[in-house]
Amino acid sequence: MKKIFYISFILLVFLSCTSNIEKVEKAFYYWKSENSAFNENEKQVLDTLKVKKVYLKFFEVKYDETLGIIPFSKTKFNKYSWYDDSNKQELIVIPTVFIKNEVFINGSKVQIDTLVNNVNHLVKKYFEERFEGYPNLTEIQIDCDWTLKSKENYFYFLESFGNKSKLPISCTLRLYPYKYRTKMGIPPVKKVTLMCYNLIQPFDDKNKNSILDTNELKSYLSVVDKYPVHLDVALPLFSWGHLYRYDTFKKFINLNKQELESMSIKKSKLWYDVVKDTVIKDFFYRKGDKIKFENIDSNLIHETISLLKKEVSFDKEITVTFFHLDDKQLEKFNYETITSYYTSFSK
Known part of the structure; x- marks a missing residue:
């Protein structure tokens, strides 16, 4: 009887650590405010890896004591040079807006209602002007390092923005609210992207890699229950x-x-x-x-993927997004290596 129990226990542990992911959609973030287009090397990355989705930062939003809530750091995209005509029909551009946490700490409900209208207007205006001929909008992502203090206003914004835009809204999810979901709440969106980088404040520990440390990551993944919203994942390549x-x-x-x-x-x-x-x-x-x-090196990425597959319960289809599409940062990673990162999730 003990032997049967032991075998059953080992089998249960094995199955719980085996990935059930069947399909991985490849994606990149693009976060270059000063650029007007993908350069030729970055286009080649997308083409060679067959990446069909880019989370592209449209602009950022901050709180100013004098001016209130205002957009800044707009990406200077050029209508005609983002991607080749022959390929742009296949590239899904997901507008991404980074909103500083201070906006939701300092903003009133009236200001946030205005923010909902302004973000919706600007995103759709920029997309229509610069991305003619691309597939229609299918998603808008909001990126915010929200905290307990800003949670109520941030969740109010997400819900109001979803109702206003009439589009599926996703948001980024840092590791702290992933682990402490009872206290931090679940954002009212269709899906979230778990951000597995910038785990430590850069100056908190001079002996740790603040971009990605697997021991630090593991400490946030020890959650038994599956996250109640569809979970995608983002990893660093910088x-x-x-x-x-x-x-x-x-x-x-x-x-x-x-x-x-x-x-x-x-x-x-x-x-x-x-x-x-x-x-x-x-x-x-x-x-x-x-x-x-x-x-960030290849061993660290593969170690992180193995840890995620072991500790996190994903749906059968997920999007894996790397930060970010920058030809200089990607020089040390060959195409076969990056491809192996995507495929490792479903092995």
Whole structure:
């Protein structure tokens, strides 16, 4: 009897850790406010990987004490140069709007009602003007790092925006509200995208990779019940550096590992010391500067996918979105490697 029980228990554990995902829709985020089009390398990424969905940031929204709730950081898309005519019929563009949490902390119900109307108007206006010939709008995604303090107003916005737009609304979901769903509530949307990156505040732990740390991720995934809204997932394919001068944080920097190693020596797993004055991309690095370089490699992504499949209950069809479509950031990942990330979810 004990042996039968033991075998049954092992079988149950095995089945609970096996992915039931049958279909993965490939997607990318595109988050370049200064660009007017995908460049040729980025188009090639989409074509080669057969990615048919892009979550494209249209604009951001912030709260100003004088002006109130206002849009900013609009992506400068050009009507005729986003994608080739032969392919644009197949590319699904999902307008994505990032709204700062302060908007829902400081905004009144009247201001949020106005925000609903303004976001709906701007999204549809920009889409009609810039994306003629593309498939019609099928979804709008709202991105917000909402908190307990902003929850009531944020959920009110989501519900009102869905009613106003007459379109399926999705939103991003950070790991804290995923785990503490009883306290944080369930957003009133059709589906959510679980954001599995930027897990730690950049300056909270100088010895951890703030972009993605699997131990940190695992601590948020220990939830027995399936999330009550359809769950998609987003993973990082980017790196960045934190520049310190005189032991004081100066700025975030965007440079690759080759550029970093050309002017510095590695002191520990994440830290480098600049050993010679150097100018890279019009910025002057001074001898004595310290750089924390946070990088994403293939092993870390596969480890994360295995963890997600083991700990999270997904539906049979999900969208896997990588952040983000940037040819410079994607240089170190070949097409076969990125394809393996998508397919790993359903293996």
